[in-house]
Amino acid sequence: MEPNFDIIKTSGEKVKFSLRNLRSSLAKSGADDQTIQEIITKVKYELYDGISTKELYNRAFALLKKKGSHLASKYKLKKAIYELGPTGYPFERFVAAILKYSGYDTHVSQIFKGHCVRHEIDVVAIKNDTTTFIECKFHSEEGRNCNVKVPLYIASRYHDLKTHWSATPQNSTLDIGWVVTNTRFTEDALQYGKCIGLYLLSWDYPNNDGLKDRIDRLGLYPITVSTQLTNREKQFLLSRDLVLYRDLLDDVFFLDHLGISEVRKTKINKEIKLLCKL
Template identity: 70%
Template sequence: MEHEDFDILKSSGKKVKFSLNKLQNSLRRSGADNKTVDQIIDTVRDELYQGISTKEIYNRAFALLKKQKSVFASKYKLKKAIYELGPTGFPFESFVGAILKYSGYQVNIGQIIFGKCVSHEVDVVAKKNSDYIIIECKFHSEEGRNCNVKIPLYIHSRYQDILHNFEDKKENQIIPNQGWVVTNTRFTKDAIQYGKCAGLYLLSWDYPKENGLKDRIDRLGLYPITVSTLLTNREKQFLLSRDIVLYKQLRGDMFYLDHLGISEKRKQKILHEVNMLCNE
């Protein structure tokens, strides 16, 4: 049977045809060379069967990449690593804030802003020059859950309430001029259509095209701490609890690794991976 004829099971429960191109592209994004990609493709293709889950394909490809080079595996697991920021969603808000901070914004997390009708706890507030952005983050810790139109509808009404409270303010006061919705999953077509119509900026895993979360992270080298294949889950949770959400932050906060009792040899391996991943 040709590999194109295999049905695979997505995390949403939907069956789709296996795409060799999608697997090749995701492997290439990891930075692996063509020879490594071809070897992994051949191995995975030989192990396909009807109804195999995308999770099983991912796990196999990840294990093969990790054998070759840990930094390839770390880059490949980006999407899964963002899910691992959960379950509360707060580290995801900090992660979104950190991405904007490295883009030159002044950032506040969990700020109370008064609306005309009620006060609102805003996930992320970002300011730079004339930009004053109000950001709501919608984090899903389970794969296969998308953001439907109800999310931008609800957030747009909050944003409008905040704007109405600025109507009678002083002339020199900076007024919010952008409302964002950021999710680690995807938006439905209706959600995107509403966002465009209402003037909300929507940012998801792969939207806008070529400027989604995955593109920004790859471009800026701003990988979450959870991509690491060298740190244990316990160590990652400890670092997240100390507000270390970006892998590159470890460069300036090495004493956390000392606090965790990580050996000098292992520490050097971790730092090497950080430098390889984070555009240094």
Template identity: 70%
Template sequence: MKEQKAIEIIKSSGDKVRFSLTKLRKSLQRSGADEALVAQIVNQVRDELYQGISTREIYNRAFALLKKKKAVFASKYKLKKAIYELGPTGFPFEKFVAAILLYSGYTTEVGKIIQGHCVTHEVDVFAKKNGLVAVIECKFHSEEGRNCNVKIPLYIHSRYEDIKKHWNRKRNDNHTLDKGWVVTNTRFTEDAIAYGKCVDLYLLSWDVPEGDGLKDRIDRLGLYPITVSTLLSKREKQFLLSRDIVLCRQLLNDHFFLDHLEIQEPRKEKIMKELRQLCNC
């Protein structure tokens, strides 16, 4: 299959880029759809392209075709959009990051107040594992197209250094302050990545580190946010988020919340089936 020539699409940032069949194919493959279905959707979307089509229109079309075939494929495909739907505030994203780390062997606290050398700091996520402590700042963007620029790691590094100076001076904790983190649901600019490497900040975004970014961790561990569900309504998702249910896996374990929502048994069974497929349970 040849790449589409001379078709420019408009990203959410407003930038124009050349459409890539390869990128579309890879995003569809991540949904779990088999190669025959992926090829079918790629061909259909390709045939419907026109100059200046938006990435949103391409996404909506591919999503609709996946959902028509199998809901769980559509749920996985909408992962990036689902993380945006955790908003509009960044607090559910902080809880989402903490939940991912919890299932990766960390103990976590959200919104912890820590004394620095100069001032106190409210840390988004305070995580411990194997005697090491990570101080994590989460930068959530509710609008697509916005990247995390170098100002963010510059600011976070200064806070981390203030905390580190006090931590090392008091020497009354059996945990070692290991590293500062910056986690975002979008992407880092090149300057942000360069600065993070220079000062040894750990940067975690949609696709950084390569092969171990948010999308990779979520897919690998089956830790999908509740907002990926195509069977729950927006109101139901907001109810669950308000009860600190941010992962599909959490709802699978605490499915009595579906009773609180007065969801009837046939629909409840469909939702539970979707959750099990998403969590590989």
């Protein structure tokens, strides 16, 4: 029987608790049916009216971690991307890494001339003699979505860049502009982006090809998903521009620099291999 409880989202909105949603989120971690049912059974008896989604997540995460650290790592993906902050720079490098593994030649924080002014572009991706300008909108707080002001602003910058690009000799063609966010776009933002010709990429948009889908498909998880590293260690690695967890596999320099024991190194490597399927 479905428990009749309200849960409180990060935004403060009240919604009905859904076993189906909980089951779906656990399944996406890679947990088998037996593990999912065991967790659901335990969580159901700990529910109360007005429980926060954060508390619900923390409980499910703790139970998953007991079953396998790589399951817990994958389950915390969305939260892990928020932890790339507080600045947007690690997220930009993360987006560049995803595109690099998709066959693009990528660069971050590049300056280009526009018709009116110069612009710093978060990520430049080049593939098949086509250049793509990508702007990243990172939020470190849950519950904040990108409204229509974001694509409006990016569209104006892209128009200035495209005007100059079209008027001067170039070695490649300029693709449509991209806007990438770790949260979601409002309906107005999606509508405007589609109308003006911007490609919008968010946590779950486009359908089946959103940020989370690309991460899972490529096995490119951020360093912040790790259940084996401390927050201090993660921040140190991010400050050294190491954003992909898989890049830490069999690492010698950084792990030794952090003073990580051989036992922990073994656990880290095991988690990376299971999570990223290496």
